[in-house]
Amino acid sequence: MLLVDSLSKRYPNGHLALDRIGLEVAPGEILGVVGGSGCGKSTLLRLLSGLEVPTSGTVTLNGQPVRGPRGEIGVVFQEPRLMPWLSIRDNVGFGIRHLPKAERRSRTDEALTRVGLIDFAGAWPRELSGGMAQRAALARALVGRPSVLLLDEPFSALDALTRCDLQDHLLDLWAYDRPTLVLVTHDIEEALVLSDRVVVMQPRPGRILTVATPPLPRPRDRSDPLFEEWKRRLLGELGRASRHRTDGDEAFPAAAI
Amino acid sequence: MTAVTVSEPAAPVPPVASAGAAERGRLPWKDWLIGLVLPLALALGWELAVARGWGNGRLLPPPSRILATLWGLWRSGDLIVHVLATLGRVAAGFFFGVLAGTLLGALTGYLTGARRLLDPTLQALRAIPSIAWVPLFILWFGIFETSKVILIAVGVFFPIYLALSGAILGVDRKLVEVGRVFRLSGWELVWRILLPATLPAYVLALRAGLGLGWMFVVAAEFMGASEGLGFLLVDGQMTGQPQSILASILAFAVLGKLTDGLLAALSRPLLRWQDSFKPEG
Numbered sequence: 001m002l003l004v005d006s007l008s009k010r011y012p013n014g015h016l017a018l019d020r021i022g023l024e025v026a027p028g029e030i031l032g033v034v035g036g037s038g039c040g041k042s043t044l045l046r047l048l049s050g051l052e053v054p055t056s057g058t059v060t061l062n063g064q065p066v067r068g069p070r071g072e073i074g075v076v077f078q079e080p081r082l083m084p085w086l087s088i089r090d091n092v093g094f095g096i097r098h099l100p101k102a103e104r105r106s107r108t109d110e111a112l113t114r115v116g117l118i119d120f121a122g123a124w125p126r127e128l129s130g131g132m133a134q135r136a137a138l139a140r141a142l143v144g145r146p147s148v149l150l151l152d153e154p155f156s157a158l159d160a161l162t163r164c165d166l167q168d169h170l171l172d173l174w175a176y177d178r179p180t181l182v183l184v185t186h187d188i189e190e191a192l193v194l195s196d197r198v199v200v201m202q203p204r205p206g207r208i209l210t211v212a213t214p215p216l217p218r219p220r221d222r223s224d225p226l227f228e229e230w231k232r233r234l235l236g237e238l239g240r241a242s243r244h245r246t247d248g249d250e251a252f253p254a255a256a257i
Numbered sequence: 258m259t260a261v262t263v264s265e266p267a268a269p270v271p272p273v274a275s276a277g278a279a280e281r282g283r284l285p286w287k288d289w290l291i292g293l294v295l296p297l298a299l300a301l302g303w304e305l306a307v308a309r310g311w312g313n314g315r316l317l318p319p320p321s322r323i324l325a326t327l328w329g330l331w332r333s334g335d336l337i338v339h340v341l342a343t344l345g346r347v348a349a350g351f352f353f354g355v356l357a358g359t360l361l362g363a364l365t366g367y368l369t370g371a372r373r374l375l376d377p378t379l380q381a382l383r384a385i386p387s388i389a390w391v392p393l394f395i396l397w398f399g400i401f402e403t404s405k406v407i408l409i410a411v412g413v414f415f416p417i418y419l420a421l422s423g424a425i426l427g428v429d430r431k432l433v434e435v436g437r438v439f440r441l442s443g444w445e446l447v448w449r450i451l452l453p454a455t456l457p458a459y460v461l462a463l464r465a466g467l468g469l470g471w472m473f474v475v476a477a478e479f480m481g482a483s484e485g486l487g488f489l490l491v492d493g494q495m496t497g498q499p500q501s502i503l504a505s506i507l508a509f510a511v512l513g514k515l516t517d518g519l520l521a522a523l524s525r526p527l528l529r530w531q532d533s534f535k536p537e538g
Contacts, residue, residue, distance in 0.1 A: 051437060068440075075438045081431050085453040085530040094449075095439045124530050 001027060002048070002148055002180055007057035009043050017043040019205035020057065027147070028178040032195030034188055034234065036242050040206020041184045045152045048182060049075045061148060074146035074179070078153045080133035082125040082140075088112070089121040092139045111139040114173060131162035135169070142173060148180045155190065164222075167193050171219070188234045192227060193220050198234060202241035209241045318500040326504040340508060342485040343474055346402070347516075350409025350477075351470045355463065357410065358417025365418075366425025367451070379418060387411045388476050395480065405477035412473035413466040420462030424455035457531060460524040464517055471513045486512075 004023035010016045018040040025031050035041045046052040048059055050068040059066040061073065069075075074095075082091045093108040112118040115135040117128075125133060134154060141149060151170075155163040167190060174181060185191050191198045192214060200210040214230045221227060300320040307314035314322065330336035361379065365372040391408060398404040428451055436450045478487020486505045493501030 049438065051434060069438050071440065077431070077435075079431065081435050083432060083435075083450070083453070085456070094435075097439075097445075097449075126530070 001025070001062060002182070003058075003060040004044075004048070005058050005060070007044070007047060007059065008055050009040070009047060009052070010055045016205035018047070018054075019207050021206070021208060023199070023208070025148075025180055025182060027180055030174065030181040030183065030194055030196045032191030032198040033182065033184045033201060034186065034191045034198060034238065035201030035206075036186065036203060036238065038206075039201040039203040039241070041201050042152055043206065044201075045075075045150050045182065045184045048148075049073055049150050051075075071144060072147045074141035074144060074149045076134075076137050076141045076149065076151045076154045078156060080125070080130075080137040082133055082136055084125050086125075087121065088117060088123050088125065088128065088136050091125065091136055092143055095140055095144045107143055111143040112136075114142075114176070115139045115169070131158050131166060134158065134166060138170070138173060142179075145177060146179055148182070149174075151181065151183045153185055154183070156185065156187065163187075163190070168219075170194065188231055188238065189222065192216070192230055192234070193222065200234060200237045200241055210237050212237070316499055318503060322500045323503045323507060326498075326500040327507065330504065336508070338484055339486050339489055339505075340512065342482075343478065343487065344512065346405050346409060346477065346485065347467075347470045347474050349402075349406045350473070351413050351467055352410075353406065354410035354413025354466060354470065355417055358414045358462075358466065359421060359459075362418040362421030363425065366422040366455075367447070372422070376422070383415050383419075387415075387473065391476070391480055400481045405474070405480075405482070408477045409470050409473045412469040416465040416469060417459075417462045420458050420465070421455060424458035425451055427458075428454045456524075457528055460520075460528065463524075464520055467516060467520060468513070471509065471516075475509070 002023075002025040004021055004025075007018055007021040008016070009018040021040075021044060023031075033041045033044065043052070047054050048066070050059075050066045050070060050073065053067070061070065066073070082088070083094065086094065089108055089112065092111055093104050096104050096107060099107070109118060109121070112121050115138055117132060117136055117139065120128065120132065120136075125136070128136065134157075138154075154170075155166050158166065170181075171194065181194070183191065183194055188198075196213070198212045198214065199208055200212065201207065202209040212230075212234060216224070216227055216230065303312065303317070304319045304321060306312040307319040318326075327336065330339070361375065365376050365379075387408065390411060391404075394404040394407055398407060432450055432454065433446065436446050441449060474485075475487045475490070478485045479491060482488040486508050489505040489508075490502050493499065493505065
């Protein structure tokens with residue numbers, strides 16, 4: 001269970017990026033976080049990963065407070081961030097460097113096979129296309145078998161076709177050992193294809209406006225009228241979020257639809 | 258290509274052989290020959306001009322006389338003595354310069370405190386032309402090997418220090434963050450991320466430093482030496498033998514090129530991953 005309690009982040013310049021965020025993410029749940037730019041969704045992910053420390057509030061994973069990066073929390077960034085001097089195989093094995101060589105090799109190759117890059121194991125990162133590099137980054141995050149995988153707009157730099165492919169691919173990967181996924185995105189369709197619940201955030205200061213649980217059957221069909229309907233609904237929420245300005249410290253209820 | 262390979266992960270295209278393929282297709286010795294055309298034409302032209310009496314070969318001897326001088330030096334064993342003396346000084350100076358430049362560059366690049374403390378002083382010292390130290394070095398260390406090696410080391414030090422310090426500061430923050438996600442320790446961060454990330458700049462600095470080492474060995478040998486290629490230069494001037502000066506210059510050119518080539522060849526396998534611009538044609 002990933003628990004976020006009254007999490008706030010104020011940057012040294014005074015900007016309040018997150019204001020008392022509360023969330024519960026069940027094991028194996030896929031949680032989408034959407035919002036316009038500046039709503040604090042990336043900050044939220046960085047706090048969850050332990051890369052940044054909150055100003056107040058806590059993040060706990062299975063009862064343990066998260067105070068820095070943890071082995072059971074994997075992260076995929078917007079860019080692949082592969083080490084250009086390592087082969088794809090060594091990049092994927094980067095996170096399990098402490099394992100014995102034989103086991104590292106077998107787990108790395110298993111991860112590479114799952115993301116369909118086993119034939120590129122010896123290639124340099126520069127030789128891969130954007131989508132392939134991002135799949136290598138996914139393999140690197142998953143090879144350590146994290147119980148939580150955080151994804152920060154992982155597919156936003158890819159072309160539409162590759163993005164759809166990778167969304168489906170992510171679900172296949174998730175199905176192996178069903179980690180908790182927290183996916184930050186500005187793409188509502190992406191959030192709807194993947195998520196069990198969708199959190200809509202509003203900016204200035206970053207707060208949760210709505211938590212939606214779209215009752216869509218899986219696998220999700222992007223052309224299903226109900227899918228379309230939900231897309232419209234969440235788009236409306238996003239519009240509401242961007243118009244919304246919270247003044248002062250009044251408490252706010254996180255509405256549910 | 259993106260869409261195709263991603264939608265058919267079961268049948269991937271083999272890895273792209275990289276731009277190196279085009280390079281390998283061309284014959285390397287052909288490039289080499291093209292580079293030789295101009296100097297050979299000039300040498301032959303001058304040889305012909307002197308032989309025909311169109312030019313005066315006294316101050317600028319024709320290539321044949323320079324080669325004859327070199328051959329004579331080789332036969333008498335003097336060439337080897339001079340070359341080894343100079344090579345030894347460059348090697349020692351390069352070693353100490355690289356050592357100091359690497360240590361201080363790494364320190365100031367990695368630790369902000371060390372940078373604030375040391376960098377202003379080192380930058381101020383850098384502003385002094387290294388040759389200006391010569392009189393002081395002679396006073397302090399005498400006219401023999403120590404002062405020569407120190408002068409060369411000073412010359413080698415600065416490009417290495419500057420490049421390494423700057424390269425560490427320039428390491429991609431995003432890659433360092435990946436290291437943090439995977440909980441690399443301080444030493445692991447240095448070994449697994451900072452070192453490989455700064456290697457291209459470092460290798461370039463080593464080559465620049467070696468070039469300066471060759472420059473400063475001449476200055477060092479000017480200030481008094483009984484052997485070495487720099488001594489040969491001064492000796493040629495004193496005794497009015499331009500062929501001796503040119504023979505020494507030729508030896509410098511060959512040695513400089515050889516050592517630089519060696520350094521480049523040694524570092525090439527470490528830098529194969531680089532995604533750099535490769536001009537065509």
